[in-house]
Amino acid sequence: MLKWALIFLVISLVAGALGFTGVASGAKTISKLLFGLFLAVFIILLLLAWSAGELLF
Template sequence: MLRWTVIFVILAIVAAVFGFGGIAAGAASIAKVLFFIFLVLFVLSLIFGRKKIL
């Protein structure tokens, strides 16, 4: 999921350089949503993925 976030960020930067503001804003917002979903899933996996050794 982090890979898709990076792809959309790069797409937003390239679109902004070429002057496509709407596409750049859309790609940036998609990247932001994907990044926050990644963060939530990462934190949940850290919390619930711990195994008790004892």
């Protein structure tokens, strides 16, 4: 999921540099959505691992 967020970020940057503002804004939105989803899943899994005793800090 993080890989796809980075891919859409690169697409957004390249499209913005070339002047395709519609494509750039769409790719930016998708990239932000995927990164937020990745972050939420990561935090949930981190809390579950901590509550199960798998994390040692």
